[in-house]
Amino acid sequence: MTPTPINLAQKFSLFSEQWVPKIIAKFEDYHFKLAKLEGDFVWHSHPESDEAFLVLGGSLRIDFRDGAVTLNAGEMLVVPKGVEHKPFAASECQVMVLVRAGTVNTGDAPESGLTSEADAWLVEE
Amino acid sequence: MTPTPINLAQKFSLFSEQWVPKIIAKFEDYHFKLAKLEGDFVWHSHPESDEAFLVLGGSLRIDFRDGAVTLNAGEMLVVPKGVEHKPFAASECQVMVLVRAGTVNTGDAPESGLTSEADAWLVEE
Numbered sequence: 700m701t702p703t704p705i706n707l708a709q710k711f712s713l714f715s716e717q718w719v720p721k722i723i724a725k726f727e728d729y730h731f732k733l734a735k736l737e738g739d740f741v742w743h744s745h746p747e748s749d750e751a752f753l754v755l756g757g758s759l760r761i762d763f764r765d766g767a768v769t770l771n772a773g774e775m776l777v778v779p780k781g782v783e784h785k786p787f788a789a790s791e792c793q794v795m796v797l798v799r800a801g802t803v804n805t806g807d808a809p810e811s812g813l814t815s816e817a818d819a820w821l822v823e824e
Numbered sequence: 825m826t827p828t829p830i831n832l833a834q835k836f837s838l839f840s841e842q843w844v845p846k847i848i849a850k851f852e853d854y855h856f857k858l859a860k861l862e863g864d865f866v867w868h869s870h871p872e873s874d875e876a877f878l879v880l881g882g883s884l885r886i887d888f889r890d891g892a893v894t895l896n897a898g899e900m901l902v903v904p905k906g907v908e909h910k911p912f913a914a915s916e917c918q919v920m921v922l923v924r925a926g927t928v929n930t931g932d933a934p935e936s937g938l939t940s941e942a943d944a945w946l947v948e949e
Contacts, residue, residue: 700888700890700907701888701890701891701892701893702888702893702901702902702903702904702907703893703901704893704894704895704899704900704901705899705900705901706898706899707898707899707900708898724876724900724902725902726874726876726902726922727873727874727905727924731876731900731902748852749851749852751849751851751856755898763825763826763827765825765826766826767826768826768827768828768829769829770829773831773832773833773880774829774830774831774832775829775830775832775849775856776827776828776829776830777827777849777850777851777856778827779827780852782825782827797851797922799852
């Protein structure tokens with residue numbers, strides 16, 4: 700069966716919620732997700748999964764306990780499992796994330812209003 | 825330790841070989857690789873790994889036994905493990921690939937001039 704191509708800009712046009720990652724593709728035991736981020740997130744880590752971020756629009760700062768990194772569109776980074784980090788975006792940015800299926804966005808931080816369902820697919824309407 | 829940001833355009837500027845995937849990041853047991861592709865590749869599959877393609881410049885056609893898909897910049901696709909496919913690019917395209925470490929680009933096809941080392945990191949010079 701021919702796999703379906705995924706147009707990232709078209710997928711981003713389908714939702715506006717911030718901090719709610721949407722699955723767009725399954726890759727083995729992992730998910731590619733899209734998210735729109737703005738403002739400050741919470742410190743957390745994912746003990747069970749590396750997490751890759753690829754910025755597709757805007758800028759994303761990721762704070763680590765020993766420094767901070769700013770990613771602009773076309774830049775990526777892999778956060779190793781267990782490494783504490785805190786995303787921040789001064790204005791809305793668009794990111795693609797790769798993470799193990801079942802991984803909650805707020806990781807090992809206490810559940811909060813920023814916590815979203817781990818495995819929510821982007822709904823096509 | 826703060827992870828290193830990866831600028832994809834800068835990484836692409838560091839090599840010109842076609843059909844020679846270069847590792848830019850490790851993600852668990854997988855590698856993110858960049859490649860420049862032009863012309864016709866060989867039919868093959870990867871029995872041991874899904875393979876994700878994200879086109880970052882130009883256009884990539886991927887033929888499957890029951891159809892073909894064209895990916896333009898900003899479009900991606902996941903080829904499930906074991907599914908035969910054949911990439912083709914009429915003019916040079918730039919792609920990012922995610923695949924299990926140790927996966928050879930020509931998969932289960934006979935080794936040929938297109939076969940490149942499985943785990944070659946992009947050399948920074």
